[in-house]
Amino acid sequence: MRLRSLLKCLGVGRSTVYDRINPNSPRYDASFPKPIRLSGAGGKGGAVGWLESAVYQWLAARVNEKASLIDRQRADQ
Incomplete structure (x- = not known):
């Protein structure tokens, strides 16, 4: 999958992808x-x-992960 397809699939921008793969980024x-x-x-x-x-x-x-978090929040209520 090339970058353009990845961006479309994830619905994010180019900088977000490169932040996610950069160990020095707070968004890594x-x-x-x-x-x-x-x-x-x-x-x-x-x-x-x-x-x-x-x-x-x-x-x-x-x-x-998101579904598990929602389930835990409901259980805590």
Whole structure:
């Protein structure tokens, strides 16, 4: 999945994606799928993409976390 498709799938902006994969960002998410280099050798530059299956698994995990949180809040009431 290329960046444009990822942004559309997640409904977020480019900077949000790069914040999620940057360990120095306060918005870093270690569970966020890592990009895979599609072209270019070694260093910086070149095309990257994300595995669709990893993106959908990450989304499913987020949905499950949110559902668990809602269930716990209801149980506490």
